[in-house]
Amino acid sequence: MAIQTMNAVVFRGPFNISVERKAKPQIKQQTDAIVRVKSAGICGSELHMYRGHQKTGTGHIMGHEFVGTVEQVGGKVIDFQPGDSVVAIFSPVCMKCWYCVRGLTNRCVEGTAFGTQQLDGGQAEFVRVPFADGTLQRVPPELDDRLLIMMCDIFPTGYYGASRAIEGLCNQLESPLTSKSKLLFDQTIVVLGCGPVGICAIATILSKGVRRIYAVDSVEDRLKEAEQLGATSLKLGQDDIEETIMAVTDGRGADAVVEVVGNQDALRSAFNLLRPCGILSSVGFHQSELPFTGLDCYLKNITVNFGRVPVRTVFNDALECLKQNEAKLKTYVSHELDLKDASEGFAMFAQHKARKVILRV
Template sequence: MECWFCLHGYTNRCIRGKSFGSLGFDGGQAEYVRVPFADGTLQRAPTTVDDSLLIMMCDIFPTGYYGANRAIQYFESQSHELDTINADTPMFQLQELKDCVFVCLGCGPVGLCSILTCLTKKVGKVFAVDAVDDRLAEAERWGAIPLKLGRDDIKAKILEATDGRGADAVIELVGNAPALKSAFELVRPAGCISSIGFHQGEVPFTAFEAYAKNLNINMGRAPARRVFNDALDVLVANSDKVREFVTHKLPVSEAAKGYEIFEKQQARKVVLVF
């Protein structure tokens, strides 16, 4: 690690960083790859976890973990701040994670990783929002409360669960304007939006609306290397739950088919093998 951002833990903003499989860096689906700056990026794989699960640590699990943990850290920091204020004269009631209501918008592979992180970290209630029954069923098996797009009145359900306030935090994992707008509408005043969806358009609410709601908003890609060890601990602790996360293993010659069935939401995670 050499650049200022990497040395300070912002590995997602490395000035020399590139992504495998991008236009500027080949090798995303190669059997072997050459890894630049390997001393700051590679991590020894544990022998207790199947390789097909460790593939998730390349991207989706650290990303899902980061999205959830940014919201979790917000409330942990608030509790610490209030605890300091209350040391001599109690003034405010602390809100602990076990009393928080989180909403995860999007239950694809990254969304399920976020949901699992929230549940592992003991968030009080976790609502899972998606349009795909299989995804919602998996989230429900883990302990989340499923809400289906087009069937449930999601905003009414969240308001009912929070005495009309809105969710304490919304983790947005879809990456489009309607999802981010929904996050804004579901979160309570002085709440938190953690958005790790890959947005490419305008933000669907104004600066004044965010100001008027006193929102804490975090957006952007995950610093995967920085959160890697903590995310791996969550994965290992839940290896029995994610054992069926990889639904298809295909030869690399059938990569196009893998993309097709994933696009049609007929697969959770596809692994290509040589």
């Protein structure tokens, strides 16, 4: 029997994305499923690889955001069958290891990510999905693909960054003198970075009842989007961010900062903007020294959260939150291209010419 082939978006090196014929994936483990892809997103985190900042081999299929239909399942897949409409999360989860059982699915011992040397991604006609019962999620039929794509990574990531900040504030706002919801209403939260994840964080914070949100970025279009959601925008290099935040908080600083940028300047800025006992929720990918000392942290009494979202664990709550923001976010995807135009899609996204790109298969 001849090997079946398919179109797929292949990484050939920095700034070199090509659409090629690749072998159609096969079931390897009894817990695998094969999914026929309908739409696949290009995610900001793929740009690290695209720009050559993240060293990696070549030849793998890109993409960790995809929705589609189950084509085939292995013998041990229980929850899905061919024909089911599904959305995948960016990293397979076994749901059996020490971490998964405790909800720490971001640390699954089997964890790898789609669209890497370890695992071909979803920017293709078909994709093999390991641990299908954990990795795939049934999709609510009423939700548009353009919103669903956000559920693979960016919405849960923004949701997680925002939730950790709000959870931290809720834990600390213990007062016999006034109610917790009143206190939360009065909080001031800054979101540093208004790319897709930042926008999702802003939507979450608003849904949780916080009203004073400041959105910081240098890209005009992103700030407009943040404003439309209900945040007050502050432009890097133009507005005096620290002065503004201090002024609106009577000199205290923000109650929490959600940092989604992933560099030292952003992290230092987050620290400076915080009030004493504030919460710094960082979902940015940091690779440098921390730009604050032990004394800084002690004197400011801060809580700092770092790292990656357990998508599987927060999926349902994040989905509810996304639905609440459906009207505001449904136009968020700015470009829908055919899979064969993936190279153009990566280029325009990397140049900030597209807010969010989806590839139609």
